Amino acid sequence: AQSVAQPEDQVNVAEGNPLTVKCTYSVSGNPYLFWYVQYPNRGLQFLLKYITGDNLVKGSYGFEAEFNKSQTSFHLKKPSALVSDSALYFCAPYGGGYQKVTFGTGTKLQVIP
Amino acid sequence: DVKVTQSSRYLVKRTGEKVFLECVQDMDHENMFWYRQDPGLGLRLIYFSYDVKMKEKGDIPEGYSVSREKKERFSLILESASTNQTSMYLCASSQTGNGYTFGSGTRLTVV
Numbered sequence: 001a002q003s004v005a006q007p008e009d010q011v012n013v014a015e016g017n018p019l020t021v022k023c024t025y026s027v028s029g030n031p032y033l034f035w036y037v038q039y040p041n042r043g044l045q046f047l048l049k050y051i052t053g054d055n056l057v058k059g060s061y062g063f064e065a066e067f068n069k070s071q072t073s074f075h076l077k078k079p080s081a082l083v084s085d086s087a088l089y090f091c092a093p094y095g096g097g098y099q100k101v102t103f104g105t106g107t108k109l110q111v112i113p
Numbered sequence: 114d115v116k117v118t119q120s121s122r123y124l125v126k127r128t129g130e131k132v133f134l135e136c137v138q139d140m141d142h143e144n145m146f147w148y149r150q151d152p153g154l155g156l157r158l159i160y161f162s163y164d165v166k167m168k169e170k171g172d173i174p175e176g177y178s179v180s181r182e183k184k185e186r187f188s189l190i191l192e193s194a195s196t197n198q199t200s201m202y203l204c205a206s207s208q209t210g211n212g213y214t215f216g217s218g219t220r221l222t223v224v
Contacts, residue, residue, distance in 0.1 A: 034212045043117075043203055043215035044156075090156070092212070100146075100171075101213055105155035 002027045004093050006104040013081045014112050021076040021107045023091030032094040033074040034101065035065055037087050044090060050074060061085070081111045116140075119204050119216035126223050132191040134219050136204030142214075144207045145187035147171075147179065149200040150218075156203065162187055163209075194223045 003026045013019045025031060032051050036044040048059025055067045065076045076089060091104040120135035138145065146161040148171075158171030160179040168179050176198060180188045187206075191198055199222050205213040 032210070032212075036213075036215075041122075041218070041220065043119075043218045044205075044213075046212055046214070049212055094212075096210060100158065100161065101207075103148075103156040105153070 002093055002095055002100075002102040004091055004102050004104040006089075006091055006107045008107050009105075010108040010110060012110045012112060015083055016080050019078050019081045019085070019109065019111070021089050021091075021109060022073070023075060023104060024071070024073045025091070025093035025102075026072060027093050027095040029095050032096055033065070033067060034092040034094065035059065035063070035074075035076050036090045036092060036103075037061075038090065038106070039087050047076070047089075081109075083111045083113050085109060086111045117204055117206050117214050117216040119202075119219050121219050122217060124219055124221045126191075126194050126221065128195060128223055130191075130194045130223075132194045132221070132223075134189040134191075134202055134204075134221070136187045136189070136206075136216055137185055138187075138206040138214070139185065140206060140208070140214065141184065142206035142208050143184075144209060145181065146205045146207075146213065147177075147187065147189045148203045148205065149173070150203055151200050159189065196223050199223045 034049045035047040050057045050067045088106045094101040117138045147159040148156040162181045178190045202219045204216040207213045
């Protein structure tokens with residue numbers, strides 16, 4: 001069975017500082033891993049994905065994520081946070097084929113000016 | 114730009130009404146999904162469809178039904194709306210093996 005954990009309900013970071021939003025997962029087989037962002041009263045937007053290849057994946061808006069197979073983690077990172085990055089972030093692992101994507105409960109990122 | 118379009122952004126309905134939420138995608142995706150999103154509960158899958166006229170129950174199908182008569186359209190039906198169905202409803206589509214594309218969501222209030 002697939003599962004995902006986002007251990008922090010909220011992350012606060014000062015503007016200009018690096019940010020990390022944590023995610024650990026469990027899938028059978030090789031994982032496909034996604035991050036989505038949701039701005040207030042909007043649907044989810046795709047940020048980035050890992051399927052295979054380099055463990056560091058670059059995505060939209062300067063975000064990147066690091067795949068760590070031994071720790072089954074896929075943490076979202078950004079070197080320098082912007083106030084406009086404040087939003088809800090969802091980690092979503094997927095086992096491939098006709099399995100469904102599993103969404104975490106989300107982490108609210110608050111970037112403080 | 115590829116799109117998933119949900120027919121209404123905000124909807125207010127009365128208890129007992131039959132409610133239709135429409136979703137259309139223009140990407141020729143095989144798979145379509147309906148989620149509801151509630152604070153503290155994340156996204157919960159209501160129903161999904163892997164093909165035309167095909168549907169599968171998700172984690173919380175009670176009180177809902179769906180229809181997929183055409184590949185591009187996936188409708189969510191609340192047979193008799195209740196106040197506990199007040200929520201944000203999100204439609205998504207995907208090609209198998211890829212991530213999801215979401216619509217903007219419909220915020221439904223049942224009074």
